Amino acid sequence: MRSALLAVGACSLIWQVASARAILSALHGNELILGLVLASWLALTGLATALVPRLPARWRFSTPLLATVLALLPLGLWASLALQYTLPAFSMLGQVVSPVRALLAALLCLLPCCVSLGLAFGLVAVQGQGESGQHDPARLAERVLVLESLGTIVAGVLFHLWLSRTSLQVAALAAAACCWLAALVTWRSHAVRSVRTLGAVVVGLLGLAGLVPGSPLTVSLRLDGFQLLQQVSSPHAQLRVVRRGDQRSLWANGVLVCTSQDRRQAESDVNLSLLLHPDPRRVLMIGGGLGGGLPQVLGHAAVQRVDYVELDPQLMMLARRWRMARGLDDPRVRLLLADGRQVVRASGGSVPRGPVPGPLRGGAYDVILVGMPGPSSALLNRYYTVEFFRQARRALRPGGLLRLRLQGTEGYLGPQMALVHASVHAALKQVFGNVTVLPAASTLMLAARGAALDTRFTTLVQRLHRRRLPTRSFAEAELMERTLPFKRQLYLQRLGEVRPVANTDLHPTLYFREVMTWLALTTPSAARLLVVAADWLQPRWYLVAAGAFALAMAWGLVRRRQRRIAVGLAMSSAGLCGLALELALILAAQEARGVVYRELAALLTAFMVGLALGAPAGRWLVHRTPRALQLGVSAVGLMALSSMLVMSRAPGHPDGALLWLLVQMLGLGVSVGMTYPAASAALHGHRSGAASAYAWDLGGAALGAVLACVVLPVLGLIGTGLACAGLCLGVGATVGMR
Secondary structure, eight states: HHHHHHHHHHHHHHOOOOOOOOHHHTTTTTHHHHHHHHHHHHHHHHHHHHHHGGGGGHHHHHOHHHHHHHHHHHHHHHHHHHHHOOGGSSSSSOOOHHHHHHHHHHHHHHHHHHHHHHHHHHHHHHHHHHHHTTTTTHHHHHHHHHHHHHHHHHHHHHHHGGGGGGOOOHHHHHHHHHHHHHHHHHHSSSGGGHHHHHHHHHHHHHHHHHHHHTTTTOOOOTTTEEEEEEEEEEEEEEEEEEEEETEEEEEEEEEEETTTTTTHHHHHHHHHHHHTTSOOOEEEEESSTTTTTTHHTTSSOOOOOEEEOOOOOOOEEEHHHTOOTTTTTTTEEEEEEEOOOHHHHHTTTTTOOSSSSSSSOSSSSEEEEEEHHHHHHHEEHHGSSSHHHHHHHHHHHEEEEEEEEEOOSSOOOOOOHHHHHHHHHHHHHHHHHHEEOOOSSEEEEEEESOOOOOOOOHHHHHHHHHHTOSSOOOOHHHHHHTOHHHHHHHHHHTTTTTTOOOOOOSOOOOOHHHHHHHHHHHHHHHHHHHHHHHHHHHHHHHHHHHHHHHHHHHHHHHHSHHHHHHHHHHHHHHHHHHHHHHHHHHHHHHHHSSOOOHHHHHHHHHHHHHHHHHHHHHHHTTTOTHHHHHHHHHHHHHHHHHHHHHHHHTTTTTHHHHHHHHHHHHHHHHHHHHHHHHHHHHHHSOOOOHHHHHHEEEHHHHHHHHHHHHHHHHHHHHHHHHHHHHHHHHHHHTTOOO
């Protein structure tokens, strides 16, 4: 049983992370898709686990059945991989996929693996309860959770050190090998050496062979309309280089980074931005330089130095190999492989040697060009917050300018797109005072540190001629069109029709609004419903916590005599809030430290260590008080309150934030882990308390995955923590009542 639990935990983490990355890559990688993927995984696994106690006794207590399920899991992983490589929803680059279609595709891809893992966990829990003679369900629950957590911890370290850099197929092979070896160990025990189980082991070995790279059974990736030239899995993204006709393009997590024929757009945006500065000598580019942007900056003879920032070394390797990184070999260019916000923050003062090499002082740049896409995710939203604008202002010299680029023009801005533009414009004016807008196919927003920018056509034409730019399509005609006053007036008039919202590090509102723009294209009714709810909730976020507390109290008082439902509610609440707080703390780490790809494994491992420590604490409480479950759920609520304090302080203290967040993750894991033995003991007698408690926990976590990805940007990190505290404290106050 130990080997089975360790294998289930390891396989679950490896394939969950690997498949989530692959699905996010195919479906454009925003947080709404992430919520759907996590919810699908947790719901399918929970339903399979809940099914086990309802099986006939001869199946529930059949160890050969457990070995068979583990042995056949490689075949399920092969089927899951084949679906991800062949379904139309995953083979269309650059096309918008509806959430309904994305959910159905995710469910279908995850079904073979999740059902097997859920059945395996449920069978282990049921058979462990039978072996223990049903005398100590809390001890059984502790053992189950600790062993599964240990498997997850080992797999997390393995994924961080190796598997994050491998292909999806290699990750699937590693996950499948864990369960197949556990099945082989189980079969070799004297009690279960049956021919049927041996047949399953052999079939599972065929599934493993199909996952080996280069095997005849390997399924190849298919991309409609594109020829796949190269695919690389980096710790940051799934990278693909594809060809269509004569054009090559580079994609990261389903988002277009650059093409081999980007020159026209780069000429317009980059040259217009630099012409607005009278003497741009030092330039910082955060993305947007590949495919043609960087050569346009270097075409300005006054430029003495360009600091070009990209996060992913693998992306730069692909861009160089496929000749989409022109200009990097110029001696004036310094490539910084770092997070753009860390560079900007460091440029406002002295920079220690490390991820951002070289000493820079405050007011380091004349121009900062942000070439990132719009705030369509929590990661990208960090470049559109008030805090980032303040950091950028400190990094600019007097007279310097910051340039942003947003999709949308004065001719049409939908309601949510107009809200995004108006909010960014208002935040820039709040920080800089002087903001210039130049609407076109993509709108440029330029904020100046000092006097307002001179946008007169005659001035810009003089600079264009004086600098003798080597352009092909950018000339006086386009310059005149981009600087027409009536276009700016029409654009600003449209922005004045909407009320901007605050977008801060702790309240990342705009990525939700960007997602709603995408959702309105595919599911307008769902988008309208979510927008109405968000408009009502956002200014009243503090009421959500009171509402959650009152609802939990009312439900608990009404259903307190139905013990099984009350215990299930408590376990689901702990799972829901545990996952929501886990995501909130990860976002807080991202806001404080930049991207958290390196720290993510440490944060998740801290949570799993907490689960392993919380299980013995929960069993200890069960043996000393009848209110163990009440105390466990209340502890989750108290951890939510302390998380609010940590999250509020983290962005302002990036150096010490990681330690605080690791401690908070550990404490959150302990509090959630305490509830599992208590719930298992409280459900003792309902066929299998351990399996039922696990199913309730996963059901709550699945709901939490969806709610967190929608609620986090609306309520903010602090509001989400307060809502979780209200829910768990309300449940904790009633679950122990008779």
